[in-house]
Amino acid sequence: MTNPTKSRKEAGFDPAALARPEVTALKPYASARRIMKAEGLEGEVWLNANESPEAEDLAPLTMNFNRYPEAQPEAVVERYAAYAGLSSEQVLVTRGGDEAIELLVRTFCRPGTDAVLEFPPTYGMYAVSARTNGVGVVDLPTDPSTGWTPDADRIAALLDERPDVKVVFACSPGNPTGASIPRAVTERLAAATAGRALLVVDEAYVEFAPEASVVDMLGTHPHLVVIRTLSKAFALAGLRCGFVLADPSVIGLLLKVIAPYPIPTPTAQIAAQVLAENGIARMHARVGRIIAAREALAEGLSALPGVEAVMPSETNFLLVRMRDAEGVFNALVRRGIIVRDQRSQPSLDDAIRISVGLPEENARLLAAMADIMGDRR
């Protein structure tokens, strides 16, 4: 067996010097799975990635995969359009919401010239997609005292000064805040961005707060784009299926950039099944169970001595402010319970994010936290 490190050194090959500098400068995405593996730890309760704790029992329809898939699987496009109350021309199927983000950056932002605007604390992939593509990132942090609501007046002024901002990413309901952007604010954001930039509203969690959706604004705001996914409420994070909902002219541009056969045949077949009427009914029932479990978990967490605040949530996770977020996070990891540390996000240096699990997983988390915090009283 050859030793790749040795042969690379002998050949005098330094890939980091050859790669795009913005890629060399990037820190790799630190997923909990990667960290656990590197440290030889065994995770048992996974409450870190906002996945569904319940699984759907599904199988693809065919077993032969010698042919390329449909470029845009028609059944999936039509069923999602019907589910969202749109026409098929307003729907693009992607490999998860993450590919939707990446496509928007690559289609609308020139490397080395343009930028995206985001409102931290927010989802990390907007900045990752921008940076890996040589696109700038402008941060306009939001204030917890306003419920993390973006300031539309400041955005209008900022866009006057920064014509390089081509895409504005707003997450609603927000990850990791759990709060949705009020409708009137989205309307003002749409007015501030009109003629200047795309306004992208990431609705990855919208099934947990359907009234927060702005999909009905698409018809009157052609620069508005909505991102959706099957990874959260539909319990299909492993399927890799997401959507861009937008004006047909925007969808047409994205279709020029997306890979020719992005959606694998099994993904298309399974997505079509869960988007049939009974699949959507199962999703709604599951959302009801998760919301009930979330409220019980919030109550349990609020009663713990080291917990300062459990933020209101319109999602399948809870953002929790604690007296010793770092210590509790590490103590939980040692007990095989994985949550998400938020301490690198602005205004969240005392917070962890906990995905709602099965009732027995939530009970185990509460017992562990009571134990950990009891130890430090």
Ligand SMILES: *Cc1c(COP(=O)(O)O)cnc(C)c1O
């Ligand atoms: C989970 C998530 C996504 C997309 O996830 P995919 O699994 O790629 O569909 C997008 N935005 C936010 C805010 C998310 O939390």
